[in-house]
């Protein structure tokens with residue numbers, strides 16, 4: 462064990478802050494899929510991967526990748542990574558911390574002979590901020606690509622297809638990013654918790670049991686635009702008042718669904734609303750809003766959506782409004798593999814932290830997509846007050862220090878259990 466050094470952790474944080482420079486916005490951090498800032502971040506991260514002794518490339522879906530061979534060339538790879546894209550006005554660590562920590566661990570292990578190749582990846586689009594559908598980079602790696610996605614448009618009307626071409630990628634070759642299950646041993650991701658539970662236990666590290674399944678919708682409440690002065694209330698079909706009732710009912714139903722601190726309960730959020738025609742003196746004729754719905758298991762999530770959709774339709778009808786729902790994204794809940802979770806727990810234990818907290822991740826991660834083709838495991842690091850998707854996102858240097866030690870030890874533990882498994886399965 463090379464053991465933690467605060468300079469390693471300090472370098473990790475410095476690199477996360479270096480990546481803040483590649484932003485579409487002069488003041489806050491915003492780096493989205495297939496933009497110039499994404500290309501810049503890919504280039505810098507590829508340089509760090511090369512410094513750690515990896516061969517690097519950008520795959521056919523825009524993910525930046527690195528690889529070093531194991532004890533012999535061509536072995537299946539343990540893949541470490543996270544994402545380099547952000548939400549608007551983001552913090553510096555959601556995604557980037559996991560990519561930079563993976564590079565630091567690869568650096569520490571560069572002269573250690575492993576029973577597998579070690580691959581690193583900086584995924585190109587975990588958030589879905591630009592085109593609305595998330596996990597585009599990791600879904601391509603998982604071999605799950607829908608042709609409909611090419612027509613997705615960003616807020617400037619640019620299609621995903623055009624964005625690929627502008628980035629220098631050939632849309633016809635996106636399938637070349639797909640990895641086959643036999644090429645991978647598993648996928649490990651270090652990530653900030655993006656919630657308050659590790660801080661509440663006053664512990665720096667935890668592990669993920671399962672990642673919440675998510676569905677995203679565009680909801681529309683349709684009424685009729687009319688004169689704000691001359692129209693009596695009895696004749697109004699005010700889409701914004703209807704949407705306001707819908708939004709509070711969504712929260713009421715989700716909160717009543719159970720204690721999200723445990724494995725039951727759903728979490729629902731309306732993050733965006735657009736009102737037409739949007740004039741001060743016109744009764745809104747239409748309101749379009751986003752819905753983000755999650756739960757620890759898909760059955761609970763889908764049952765909640767069925768109840769919610771019926772209830773929202775009834776509420777809108779009672780006001781003479783039309784309710785429409787269009788699904789934009791769906792990712793199944795992804796359980797972590799016991800053998801990789803054991804390795805993560807062993808890694809945490811190697812830092813002296815015993816009996817770590819296992820959490821169902823309320824946040825989505827690229828690991829959800831990777832679970833389609835390989836086993837996954839996740840290491841969580843405490844983040845200040847659970848803040849994320851906000852510039853106040855913060856981690857402690859000492860937490861990154863123990864996080865690096867735990868991540869390195871988890872890779873070593875994975876190697877040990879993988880080698881033992883190979884030995885058991887090899888002919889006598």
Ligand code: HGY
Nearest residue numbers: 587588823824825826
């Ligand atoms: O939305 C999420 O949970 C993730 O941060 N993309």
Ligand code: MN
Nearest residue numbers: 548555588850
């Ligand atoms: Mn995020």
Ligand code: MN
Nearest residue numbers: 555556587826
């Ligand atoms: Mn993330």
